[in-house]
Amino acid sequence: MTLDPAALNEGDELPVLHIQPSLGMVIRYCALQWTFPVFFYDPEAARAMGMPGTIIPGPLKVGLLYRAVDEWLGGAGWVRQVRAAHRRPDPTNDPIDIAGRVARVYEEDGKRRADLELAIINQEGQPSVRGFAVVEFH
């Protein structure tokens, strides 16, 4: 369904994006950043550091929030800002849901914009990330 910015209302929900971030995704992210903390890919090393196993890098998760918003926009606008506040780790290969809702729709600098509240929800139903985004419509 194509997003119609003119019909957007506060409280509208974004479609939930279901993702299962794999070890492959994490390794590709490490390669993109050219940084390889061992606890992102070695389960034993991660457990030795008190983690449940390998985890999804926090900086990768802000990009996943961006993806959820970008896919919702579907070309109707662009993402001006995306923020992530990390609450708890997400183990690699665990499914996550990215949910969001429109918090505010407004005009600014002659542009139509919206603030979005976002969250990454783990399979226990707990928010692992609280997020926020600002989008601008074409």
Add this chain to the structure above:
Amino acid sequence: MPEQSLLTEDVRALIGSETPAGAVQVTPRAWRHAVEVYTGRVPAETPANGEPVSGYAIAALETENGGTSRIPDLMPNSLLIANQWEFERPLRMGETLTASSRIVDITERFGGRFGYSIDFRTESVYRDATGAVVARSGITMTQYDVREARRAEDAG
């Protein structure tokens, strides 16, 4: 908890210190790799030079200029607590930007779930040829002592 604040004058002097500015470019390769990381899809087509591209590309630019500001190790453990991307306009394929990174703020916290902890907020700024800011990426790291964090947790 340390007997005195770890935010010494030397540490506070790091606030505002900036890495040397360097050039970074939104290349087709960087953009494709970033899209593949975040979406799991290999883009079928590459945007032409000058066309807007998705903001994922900022993740590839972050390390091209040597990464973020170096944070001193004041406590034994560290954790990312927040990060963000901001764009004044969409990035464009092929454009060259000037990047620099700085420590925006260093604050200490007493109590809370980490016990005594120190937060470092850093920011990388990307400017176009006119000096106008195009994008920013920022992170907030906290440094703490896991033994003190466990005591704080046990105390409820």
